[in-house]
Amino acid sequence: MNDHSPLRVVMADDHPVVRAGLHALIDAQPNMTVVASFATAEEVLDSDLIADVILLDLRFGDGQLGGAADTAEIVKRGGPPVLILTTYDTDSDIVTAMEAGAIGYLLKDSATAELTAAIVDAAARKPALAPRVQQQLVRRALAGAVALSPRELEVLRRVAEGLSNEEVAQQLFVSRATVKTHLAHIFDKLQVDSRTAAVAAARKERLID
Amino acid sequence: MNDHSPLRVVMADDHPVVRAGLHALIDAQPNMTVVASFATAEEVLDSDLIADVILLDLRFGDGQLGGAADTAEIVKRGGPPVLILTTYDTDSDIVTAMEAGAIGYLLKDSATAELTAAIVDAAARKPALAPRVQQQLVRRALAGAVALSPRELEVLRRVAEGLSNEEVAQQLFVSRATVKTHLAHIFDKLQVDSRTAAVAAARKERLID
DNA sequence: CTAGCGCTCATCCTTTTGGCTGACCCGTTC
């Protein structure tokens, strides 16, 4: 990459409005240009385009973190650095994206200057995190990650579906007492004291759903 | 309004990228133009701009439905028709917006053609609902109208946040008994028999969140 | 004006949930 050829950006976002916005913002910069934009991350993978940065949404239409899997695939293939641009700043979204190998994580409410600066950084493979995201990560690091065990998650998911302890016990082939114990541990870890609060907290932390 | 002067659009959205996108999309149309764009709905109220349509986000930074209050205010003042453009398609968001007097409800993942068509319709004070939103409303209407009353929704939202009956009662300035009565009615309507199940059902039916 | 609905509240009773304590089994780790 050299200074006189513009940065080539490829993007994928399922919102036409966002694609148009990024297109306009990026092409307005003298030192970067959009070489392609897609509605899904898969199309980026299927294309053989050469880019300096890939700008990717994290959550596509179905609400799943489809962008993460594609990020991992791009990284695995030794592709260009991937910069995530998304609406949500939940811990688990951020962590999922960074674990997948994203070079940066931006929020859609970022100022345009932040955005273009991040693209430049990302192209040079310098980490580019939005200020709010950085704060988030610091807070998380200080607070210590809340990790539920696999079994606890199975219990909590069923509780979130509205099942009673009795019903959860039946579904998991254990006793009521066991479900209650798991739940007690869950309450402890999430610092709550009721099943509904646990579900709310877990949802907030994106531990479930 | 006549055919040879372009439609004047004013917009408010807290995402710079979205503003740029809408700007690009609308100005690319021969028959419409953006006369102003703001980061908050309040700025629209404070300005004395003349517009044929106001394009408004529903949820601003704080996650609250700030756009609804401003929609109501614009309608009250006899201002131009308000077209909501948002990310979320939950029943409660849709209903809140329409109750506030919005002429239409669009989703940010709409195709550009849908969007421009809706703007034209809205300017002519013709209701303009995104296809998905229409489906949603039809489904609701056919599905036996599981319509919770405003108060019931307020209760259920707080329950979904993990509050106890006591806490909900305090927040709403009513007695525990009242909260329990509302909850009983909610259980009845949603055909469930516990708060967690009610939250799960309501979420599934997109009554909340 | 009466019927209906939404909102409010109360009482009594049953079931569920949550808090606490202690225990056993089984892997992994030190």
Added chain:
DNA sequence: GAACGGGTCAGCCAAAAGGATGAGCGCTAG
């Protein structure tokens, strides 16, 4: 082999939630 964490279970007690019923108030639609 001891310590540890995850998973399993039990019993007891207190608190919260849920079911049933009745009742008053205000508004609106027929």
